[in-house]
């Protein structure tokens with residue numbers, strides 16, 4: 001018999017996500033799938049061998065609650081090397097089940113009923129539902145088309161005594177925008193004298209192009225004491241299915257985080273943590289930007305023959321294209337039609353807004369092999385020039 005009770009709907013706005021819809025449509029229509037953000041190439045075989053080794057030698061039981069010590073050690077050294085920031089291995093670094101759990105646990109451990117959390121839209125889709133689950137309210141500030149950088153005057157207008165947190169994301173999904181040091185300085189100036197915390201979603205920290213530099217919240221002297229920084233091994237090592245990442249925050253904030261973390265997951269995948277600790281001994285493994293820049297440029301050159309207009313991508317493995325020369329349709333309809341008729345699946349970016357805004361742009365994921373990118377561009381070329 002079916003459950004007849006009155007099911008309390010905790011997330012009434014949430015239905016099937018566009019990622020599920022587009023990937024299902026791509027599979028059904030045999031389209032080249034440039035929608036969801038994951039690589040179609042393999043993890044380094046050396047890392048796979050290190051995972052095998054970790055399992056063979058018996059690292060198969062619960063890891064310590066904050067994560068395996070040797071992994072936290074290499075993270076601490078990495079953060080010192082890249083961001084000149086000193087964080088305590090025992091108290092300030094925690095290994096999580098991907099960036100997603102890092103975000104969720106941070107929000108659940110800090111946001112209470114009635115708190116407001118400021119988000120910049122378009123925004124990664126997991127932020128708002130978790131804020132709502134925690135009893136808080138998302139407050140939205142729109143990033144400006146086509147740079148997708150914040151308007152600090154608009155941001156200032158929404159800060160008030162209920163604001164508990166701001167979520168920032170650079171390099172930015174879905175737009176590829178990258179914050180300058182000046183953006184961080186503006187944020188610091190506005191937050192100065194408040195108790196507002198920051199989540200800095202830096203899962204694409206190593207994918208920054210054209211000589212731009214990733215600025216981490218961890219290196220900002222006025223922001224680091226109020227911030228949680230969230231990272232993802234999945235994004236960096238082409239292993240999104242591993243769902244492993246970490247969070248760094250000052251001890252007082254991390255203590256609250258861990259109270260939730262220990263009952264939410266207690267600890268995460270042990271053998272992967274040992275393998276990553278071994279793999280990350282070599283600093284070169286983080287040098288992935290050039291490979292992605294080549295992919296971006298490869299796709300960009302092929303797309304130059306189409307009527308899709310690129311919006312510069314300075315980081316991440318996403319590239320926006322403006323389709324306004326091709327159609328007046330809204331982006332969801334257009335993306336569906338592109339999948340069915342041209343055979344290429346993309347993501348319409350209106351879905352990253354609370355109230356869909358029609359910039360007439362689609363997000364393409366270029367974390368794909370050259371043959372996939374070439375086939376996608378070929379199909380778009382013949383379709384858009386037909």
Ligand SMILES: Cc1ncc(COP(=O)(O)O)c(C=O)c1O
Nearest residue numbers: 098099100124173203232234245
């Ligand atoms: C901006 C952003 N944050 C967080 C995540 C989640 O990272 P993970 O796959 O490690 O959970 C993603 C994944 O797409 C992302 O794009």
